[in-house]
Amino acid sequence: MLTVLLAVGILVALSLIFGAILGYANVRFHVEGDPIVDQIDALLPQTQCGQCGHPGCRPYAEAISNGEAINHCPPGGQVTIQALADLLDVEAVPLDGDHGTETAKRVAVIREDECIGCTKCIQACPVDAILGAAKQMHTVIADECTGCDLCVEPCPVDCIDMVEVGVTSRTWSWDKPQGIAATSLNIIATDRQTEAVH
Amino acid sequence: MxxxxxxxxxxxIHPEQNKAQSLQLPLGRPPLPNELILPLGQHIGQSSRPLVKIGDKVLKGQTIAMNNGFLSSFLHAPTSxxxxxxEERxxxxxxGLSDLCIILTPDGQDEWTELTPLVDWKVGSKTDVxxxxxxMGIVGMGGAGFPTQVKLQGAHKHPLSHFIINAAECEPYITADDMLIREKTLELILGIEILQHLVEADQVVIGIEDNKPTxxxxxxxxxxxxxxxIKVAVVPTKYPxxxxxxxxxLLTNKEVPSGQHxxxxxxxxxNVGTCVAVHDAIYQGKPLISRFTTLTGDALKSPQNVEALxxxxxxxxxDYxxxxxxxxxxxxxGGPMMGYTLDSAVVPxxxxxxxxxxxxxxxxxxxAPEQACIRCGMCEQACPASLLPQxxxxxxxxxxxxxxEHYNLFDCIECGACSYVCPSSIPLVQYYRHSKSSIREAREANVKSDLAKQRFEARQARQEAExxxxxxxxxxxxxxTTQKASDKAAPTKAATSATATPSAASTNDESKKLKIDLAIGKTKLKKLQKQLLAAQENEHLEEINALQQQATEQEKQVALLEEELAKVSTAAPSAAATPAPAKAPVSDELKKAKVDVALIGVKLKKLQKQLLENPDDNEIKTKIAGFEADLKAAQALLEKLGANGPATTVAKAAVSDELKKLKIDAAIAKAAVKKVEKALKKAEEIQAPEIDAIRQQLKEAQQRADNLEKTLANPAPAAPAAIASSPANADADKKRKIDLAVAKAGIKKAEKNIALLKEQGKDEAEIEASEWPKKLAEAQAKLATLETETNPSETATAPAASMTPANADADKKRKIDLAVAKAGIKKAEKNIALLKEQGKDDAEIEASEWPQKLAEAQAKLATLESQTNEPTAAPKIETKTSDEKPNLAEQIKKQKIAAALAKAQINKLTKRLENSVEGTPEEAESIQQEILAAQQKQQDAERLLAQLTHSQDNTQENR
Structure with a gap:
């Protein structure tokens, strides 16, 4: 009887100790906010373009964490979808065409002699990448521009172009090798024979 | 040593050396080419900034581009x-891309610019050196082009144990450094000494492969x-x-940790080349304008090393x-291991x-074509960075x-040893290079997106703060403003309350009871009307009839109750006469007629809608015709009643009533015009066949509206004409009123457009961006000014009017405020309506800011109105008889507004009451009490209104 009581007592004591540790850890290492939203937000391209139907990338990140599809982000493209799929452990689906198509990286360029200085594009720019004042010519800070398109629509004189960012020798990257070439499949004699039969 | x-x-690895070919001939010095192409990005980091313009004459060694940031370098003219x-070359x-280059056409003189050697490098500060x-544009000449001064600065972070001069030159074919050492041994040693002076390392070692015995x-x-x-460390020949x-x-047995320098x-x-360049710069003042380059390969007849500009x-x-x-x-x-193929020989x-x-x-x-990896592991054996190439x-x-990255991809030096040994000829290095660039791209994108996020958040914070x-x-x-207004309003309030208080206690009880009855009756009526509307929508004819009957009965009851209540309440104060009983029956009938007109209008509208949906339905057309006839009849009745009602009273009242009627007609006509316009639009959209007919209708309606407005404008001055207004004054008045109407229409249009935009789901910003808010504001301002214009003119018609301009100004300002406040109310109401439409329940609406805003705006309006009344009361003392009229009219208006407000509140409360039927009885009771209070307010307002209208009539009669 004593052994049984002892065992029960030890177990109870252990559970209390571990419970206390867990409880302490829960308080001590408590994570503020929703870490998954932050993680999703970090993967999104932060163009703040609203093509996903949300007013910015973070709202879309929140929507994704609440179960929205991950393929609503054209600026991010397939790379972002893949990254989101990896993060959320879901299947990577192709980009939803309803929200736009994946385009090459672009920046807005103001045709400066046509600009009337209405400041409408400045108000539209989500990242404050347009410089100018009322009745003064405006210009886009190309480095800050995310290419979100949002300034094009409000321009009353249509003087904003979306220009593709070309590849320079500094932004150029090496191509991926073509992989195992088709010709190398015919190296072994038997391969060549089967080809001859066909 | x-x-x-x-x-x-x-x-x-030990690939074929192939170094002997280019060492057969002595150092070559090729002649000046026709042009020199000087890329602005010959180094790591930002491209240099050009300091010269096209057409500039430059001398050999003159600076033609300066550094553009930390990791950048200077560029000098290699010849005059x-x-x-x-341009891009x-x-x-x-x-194989192009980049911005300065193109220099040599003049053949090869004339040096003034050289300023740094003779005091040993005594001067190291920073200056x-x-x-x-x-002097010196960058690392080994391969990466890392600006030398940056590298030297970096070396000061830790005390240096070794200063190594890299003369190994391990890559096959290349002999440029070998030739450089042979040709410029002294310069090299002197250069090393300068650098050693700068970095102060414990040991200076020249590392050289044993394949360069000379x-x-x-x-x-x-x-x-x-x-x-300085020690010379001869290392065995082994790539890399x-x-x-x-x-x-090799020289220190120390391994540079991953990710470190x-x-x-x-x-x-x-590199040895760098050391020689440093020597040239310091001792001779020559900037970096040339270098030793190996020209080799079997396609050259005379492979050799050259000192090329x-x-x-x-x-x-x-060619050389x-x-x-x-x-x-x-x-x-470059060499066969790490070099890259050039597509064109025009590159510099x-x-x-x-x-x-x-x-x-x-x-x-x-x-050879790439084949599958056979996992032989030879690449791992060959890798000098101890990575796992597979x-x-x-x-x-x-x-x-x-x-x-986890497998230290970035420690790969891209030497190509793995590809060299791979039996499956897999271009391993190309894979790594691709991965590296992808990762770098991703990192850059990440940095950029972080920046964008930061900026976006900063912008949001700023907007919120604003x-x-x-x-x-x-x-x-x-x-x-409210404080000011309350200060001003206090005396007037006291005055009105003073007049209102003397009511008998006995009548109070009775009136209370009546009021409760009235409230209940009104609630019932409202309910019935609601049901009626629902029935109409669902086309239950029998139900409609029954409900209509019930509604009229209820209406009668309510009217009766109101009458009684009015009697009771007016009996007590007794100061005023009893205008209500005389008017009541007429107004009752009038009301009924109006309700009829409205009902028919609703039906008509519905049918028209149906007609639009299927334009060929003759049945609907006939129905519409019938309804139109009904409508006309009802309107006629309404008119008759309207004419009859006032007819019993005094002639003056008749005039004002007629005016009212005309106004109503005009409004109806306008509404009709609007409706037809809408129909026209829709018809145009669906390209219905009866566009022309609708157009005709529109024209007619417009005609009618114009006529009415004209007549409205005519009798309007006709009434004041009796007082003392000159025709000129009347004309001005007319014009003003027309302007007023136009301005009002403008406001309505703008508001409608805004509402439309809202419906289309555009957000506030877009609406703001559209022209409509601006237009609305403009129209409102115009209306306000017009109204102020109209009102002073009215007072001006009075013979003894002596309003000072200052007073008028204040009045104007107040009126503008009034207009703004009204607009605020309208907006708030509209927003609430919108919320309701969106199916939000009352609680949500209550929680939103709009009801609060509405209340605020209403309060403001009330204070403003009391303010407006006050000043008009002031001149009244001077211009007694004539000013009484506008004063009264204003008070009447005020009371009307108060009554309307009270009614609205009652409606709201009754609705809540209905909603809270399932709720606790206490709740219902409290709401009921609130309703009663509101009703009391309404009654008060109505009674006051009656008094005022009566006194107005009286004054008019007296005149």
Missing amino acids: QAAQIFSFHGG GTISAI LIAHPS LAYLSE AIAALNRLLDERNST SGGEKQLIQ PADIGILCQ LGTPIAHLL AESEQKKLHRLVM IVKTSNCILAATKKELPTP QLLWFSKSQEHEKA AAEKEAKRLARQKA
């Missing part, structure tokens, strides 16, 4: 001549002569011993080395070009960049 200890590094262009880059080196001998001889402490990290390992472990490496086109050098175009298969910049020599390899097909055959290959192939500030300001302003 003593021999340095040599260690070893992992891996490495003219700047012929600054093909550059020596694996991408570093800055001087930077201005150079080693020359070095040893000179060092012996100079009794130098010339790699910075490999040479460090040699400087982090107290070691600095410099920077910017010399490769084609020019190939007698290249055979037929034999030339591949043109490689830059600061980092150490070799041009013009290879024949036999020399550098097209690489693993990296898998990760690179499957784009698993994270894993590749909005909060605005709101705070607005609140402060509002507080100030």
Whole structure:
């Protein structure tokens, strides 16, 4: 009887100790906010373009964490979808065409002699990448521009172009090798024979 | 001098040396080319900024471009001549892309600019020497083009144990450094001494491969002569011993940790070329304008080393080395292991070009096709960085960049040893390069997106702060105005309450009871009307009839109750006469007629809608015709009643009633015009056949509206004409009123458009961006000014009017405020309506800001109105009889508004009551009490209104 009581007592004591540790850890290492939203937000391209139907990338990140599809982000493209799929452990689906198509990286360029200085594009720019004042010519800070398109629509004189960012020798990257070439499949004699039969 | 200890590094290969070919001939000095192409980005980091313009004459050694940031460098003219262009030209880059270049056309004089050697480098501050080196455009000439002064600065972070001069030159074919050591031994040693002075390392070691015996001998001889402490460490020939990290390992047995620089472990490496360039700069004042380059390969008849000016086109050098175009298969910049193929020979020599390899097909055959990895592990054996090339290959192939990074992809020096040994001819290095660029791209994108996010968040915070500030300001302003208004309103309120208080206690009880009854009756009526509406929508004819009957009955009851109540309440104060009983029956009938008109109108509308949906339905058309006839009849009745009602009263009242009627007609006509316009629009959209008919209708309706307005304008001055107004005054009045109407229509239109935009789901910002809010504001301002214009003119018609201009101004301002407040109310109401439409329940609406805003606006309006009344009351003392009228009219208006407000409140409360039927009885009771209070308010207002109208009539009669 004593052994049984002892065992029960030890177990109870252990559970209390571990419970206390867990409880302490829960308080001590408590994570503020929703870490998954932050993680999703970090993967999104932060163009703040609203093509996903949300007013910015973070709202879309929140929507994704609440179960929205991950393929609503054209600026991010397939790379972002893949990254989101990896993060959320879901299947990577192709980009939803309803929200736009994946385009090459672009920046807005103001045709400066046509600009009337209405400041409408400045108000539209989500990242404050347009410089100018009322009745003064405006210009886009190309480095800050995310290419979100949002300034094009409000321009009353249509003087904003979306220009593709070309590849320079500094932004150029090496191509991926073509992989195992088709010709190398015919190296072994038997391969060549089967080809001859066909 | 003593021999340095040599260690070893992992891996490495022993490819064919092929160094002898280019060492047969002495150093060549090719003639000046026709033009020199000087890329602005010959180094790592930002491109240089040009300091010259097209057409500028420059001398040899003159600075033509300056550094553009920390990791940038200067550029100098390699010879004297003219700047012929600054344009994009093909550059020596694996991408085969072009970059901005300064094009210099030599004048053949080769005239030096004034040289300023830094003679006091030993005594001057080291920072000055570093800055001087930077201005001389010196960058690492081993391959990366890292600005030397930056590297030297970095070396100061830790005390240096070793200063290593890299003379290993391990890559096959290349002999430029070998030739440099042979040709410029003294310059090299002097350069090393300068650098050693700058970095103060414990040991200075020249690391050189044992395949350069002539150079080693020359070095040893000179060092012996100079009794130098510089050691020469001869390392065995093995590729890639010339790699910075490999040479460090060979000479010190220290491994540079992953992701760190040699400087982090107290070691600095410099290429021999750089040392010679430093010497030239310091001792001779010559900037970096030329370099030793190996021209080699079987496609050249006379392979050799040349001292080429920077910017010399490769084609020019190939000509100099007698290249055979037929034999030339591949043109490689750099060595066979780490170099890259050039697509074109027009690219120039830059600061980092150490070799041009013009290879024949036999020399550098097209690489064999890639085959599957057989996991032989030879690449791992060969890797000098002790990586796992196979693993990296898998990760690179499957784009698993994270894993590749985890396997230290970035420690790969891209030496090509793995590809060289691979039996499956897998271009491993190309895979790694691709992965590296992808990762770098991703990192850059990440940085950029972080920046964008930061900026977006900053912008949002700023906008919120701005909005909060605005709101705070607005609140402060509002507080100030309400305080002022309450200060002013206090006396008038006291006065009115003083007149209202003397009511008998007995009648109070009775009136209370009546009021309760009235409230209940009204609630019932409302319910019935609601049901009726629902029935109409669902087309239950029998139900409609029954309900209509019930509604009229209820209406009668309510009217009766109201009458009684009015009797009771007016009996007590007794000061005023009883205008209500006389009017009541007439107004009752009038009301009924109006309700009929409205009902028919609703039906008509519905039918018209149906007609639009299927335009060919004759049945509907006939129905519409019938309803239209009904409507006309009802309207006629209404008119008759309207005419009859006032007819019993005095003539003056008749005039005002007629005016009212005309106004109503005009409004109806306008509404009709609007409706028809809408229909027209819809018809146009669906391209219905009866567009013309609708157009005709529109014209007619407009005509009618115009007529009515005209008549309205006519009798309007006709009434005041009786007082004392001149025709001119009347004309002005007319014009003003028309303007007023136009302005009002403008407001309505703008509001409608805004509402439409809202419905279309555009957000506030878009609406703001559209022209409508602006238009609305404009129209409102116009209306306000017009109204102020109209009102003063009315008072002006009075003979003894003596309003001071200051007073008028204040009045104007108040009126504008009034207009703004009204607009605010309207907006708030509209928003609430919108919320309701969106199916939000009352609680949500209550929670939203709008009801509060509405209440605020209403309060403001009330205070403003009381303010407006006050000043008009002031001049009243002077111009008693004539000013009484506007004063009364205004009071009447006020009371009407109060009554309407009370009614609205009652409606709201009853609705709540209905909603809370399931709720607790206490709740219902409290709501009922509230309703009662509201009703009391309404009654008060109505009674006051009745009094006022009566007194107005009286004054008019007296006149």
